[in-house]
Amino acid sequence: MRIEYTATLESAFHHGAGTSGNTARLRTQEVIREDRSLAHVPFLSGNSVRHGLRNALAWHVAKTLDWENGSRSKGEVTLLWSGGGITKTGAQANLELARRADELLPMLGLLGYAAGSDIVAGTLRASDMILVCEENQSRLPMVAEGKAAYFRGEEFGTRHDLEGSPVARFMDMFAQESGSSQMIYSVQTLKPGTALYGDLMTDVSASVAHEKTLAAAWHLWAPGGTVFLGAKTATGYGRAKIVTSEPVPDETPWLTELVLENRVEIEAIVKALTA
Numbered sequence: 001m002r003i004e005y006t007a008t009l010e011s012a013f014h015h016g017a018g019t020s021g022n023t024a025r026l027r028t029q030e031v032i033r034e035d036r037s038l039a040h041v042p043f044l045s046g047n048s049v050r051h052g053l054r055n056a057l058a059w060h061v062a063k064t065l066d067w068e069n070g071s072r073s074k075g076e077v078t079l080l081w082s083g084g085g086i087t088k089t090g091a092q093a094n095l096e097l098a099r100r101a102d103e104l105l106p107m108l109g110l111l112g113y114a115a116g117s118d119i120v121a122g123t124l125r126a127s128d129m130i131l132v133c134e135e136n137q138s139r140l141p142m143v144a145e146g147k148a149a150y151f152r153g154e155e156f157g158t159r160h161d162l163e164g165s166p167v168a169r170f171m172d173m174f175a176q177e178s179g180s181s182q183m184i185y186s187v188q189t190l191k192p193g194t195a196l197y198g199d200l201m202t203d204v205s206a207s208v209a210h211e212k213t214l215a216a217a218w219h220l221w222a223p224g225g226t227v228f229l230g231a232k233t234a235t236g237y238g239r240a241k242i243v244t245s246e247p248v249p250d251e252t253p254w255l256t257e258l259v260l261e262n263r264v265e266i267e268a269i270v271k272a273l274t275a
Contacts, residue, residue, distance in 0.1 A: 001201065002199060002201045003199060004198075005200075005242055006132070006243055007198075009191070010192055010241060012236075014026060014232050015044050015045070023154075024186070028040040029041060033135055034137075034138065039148060041131050041135050041136060042190055043130050044129040049126045050124065050126045053217040053218075057213070061107070064263075075274030076270050079108075080270070084114045086117060093116075101269050104258065105269060106209040110123055110206070113273075123206035123207075126200050129196040130197055131151060131195075134147050141197075152189070153190065156186045158183070187237075200214065200218075216251040219250045222242050225242055225243065226241060227242050228240070
């Protein structure tokens with residue numbers, strides 16, 4: 001199964017590469033141009049895309065099973081939202097447990113996970129989302145217009161000092177930490193209107209359930225064709241419209257039914273994998 005897609009930004013986008021002074025730098029990758037020179041081109045990592053899909057699927061499980069606040073162990077939450085982790089060494093693999101987990105929680109087989117002393121590779125291959133620009137032309141199926149620099153921008157903000165606000169009356173002005181904390185900062189961005197291209201593929205070992213789960217994940221991640229990409233999405237960054245080269249069937253009802261019909265065993269599997 002392959003999902004080929006293009007996302008067009010509706011707001012500024014940021015994918016971080018640390019800071020330089022008060023500036024949040026935009027992450028770039030080196031690209032060799034046709035003249036063999038190097039260009040540093042912004043992108044969104046495939047790992048970030050995988051995280052978005054995993055997050056959407058984990059929330060679907062939690063909401064479908066009506067999980068209450070404080071009802072899950074840290075290990076269970078980590079397994080679903082982050083892919084788990086190695087907690088034991090030298091333990092014998094429980095092949096039957098792994099098989100049932102793959103059947104009833106196919107998101108684990110699709111995206112991969114670690115539990116106990118085992119690491120299970122996922123069947124999903126998520127590409128980076130690359131900038132539709134001239135430097136990337138050899139990697140794109142469409143004609144790119146404009147160099148990478150054209151799509152880059154920078155936004156500025158101010159973290160305000162509370163000493164000049166109404167809440168200042170609660171401060172001890174004679175305390176040692178008293179003093180101005182106002183700061184101007186900037187964020188390197190991609191501008192609204194910029195396009196990013198990527199694809200998702202399942203490998204030859206993927207089951208039908210993995211492919212259906214990927215289709216469901218697509219609609220859970222980008223409902224109605226709207227998705228939030230990169231960092232600072234809580235403050236409006238990264239909103240994008242996303243379209244696919246071919247329609248993706250919405251398999252969310254199938255996934256919901258799978259979870260509901262097997263809720264007792266799914267609960268047991270999650271606990272057993274993180275015991």
